[in-house]
Amino acid sequence: MHQGVTYKCNQCTFITKWQPTLNHHKLSKHEGVRYKCKLSVYDNASSEGLKEHILIKHEGVRYVCKQCNVKATKQDSLRRHTQYRHEGITYGCDQCDYIGSRPGFLKEHIRVNHDGHRYKCSKCDFQCKANISLIYHIQSVHDQLKHKCDSCDDIIKKLGKVGGNIA
Helix, strand or coil, rough: CCCCCCEEEECCCCCEHHHHHHHHHHHHHHCCCCCCCCCCEECCCCCEEEEHHHHHCCCCCEECCCCCCCCCCCCHHHHHHHHHHHHHHHCECCCCCCCECCHHHHHHHHHHCCCCCCCEECCCEEEECCHHHHHHHHHHHHCCCCCCCCCCCCEEECCHHCCCCCC
8 A cells, every 4th residue: 555545435435454354345335235144134234243242242252351251242342352451541531530441432531421411302392411311311202112011911101121020
């Protein structure tokens, strides 16, 4: 690869430094090429993504931490676990005592807790700090989605409460 050379897609605004990446982009985005799992309905735009799916979902591959036996489905997840739990790599907030294991977690913390960002429901005036709370709100209030308790016959509106009714 020559320094400063970029490859541009002639059908959209995609730009990359690597020709193989451009080729993959064109196949998956513009020609609709998908790699399909023969064991399930899963498909992926890359053969590598499909291989990872098969290893994790069908062959049960887990990456195990040699220090504490935590199991991860992806090597990258195990790497992040090791950095945070065993190597002490953390991302601290300069406005409070929050410490996160990933830069993205710190960024979201600052947005929500210090910049005042709220997730807003498009169907009513509900607002919350966490996106998952908005998802639960929409499912239980607007979609009328209910969940059956695995331990009894109770029907519960909020997914986080399933099993919480058992003493």
